Amino acid sequence: MSCIKREMFSKACKYALNAMIFVASLPEGKDRAGLREISRAINSPEAFTAKILQHLVRRELLNSAKGPNGGFAIHGDSHTITIAQIVASIDGDMIFTGCALGLAKCSEVHPCPVHHKFKAVRDHLTGMLLTTNLKDVSSGVNDGISFLKD
Secondary structure: OOOOOOOOOOHHHHHHHHHHHHHHOOOOOOOOEOHHHHHHHHOOOHHHHHHHHHHHHHOOOEEEEOOOOOEEEEOOOOOOOEHHHHHHHHHOOHHHHOOOOOOOOOOOOOOOOOHHHHHHHHHHHHHHHHHOEHHHHHHHHHOOOOOOOO
């Protein structure tokens, strides 16, 4: 018997991260991208991407504007938006607090069998997500050393 493969982030979260990185990596002079452009760049269905982008607008991570020069832009400064903020806005805080085995009452006083080992991994991941900003990851895309799709 094999374990069911679980993804670290939901599909919506992965698309949200890729969309935010894409918009943050737009070339100088171009601060907005349209829905179609974003969905193609991140290889995501357009309707699903639209819902995710609107959610990010409601969470004040993106701005949107209608019209011929409209589209989506980063809300504020990409140096101040962390990957943790994007993840939490879509998937909530379970990646930062959840039990590796999915127990509802896993804690220091009532640990699951892997709690203490997993806590160290979770804390390291949390630290990385909290200290990595959108500008950090979008610069890799701009430099051609990281990619948003295959």
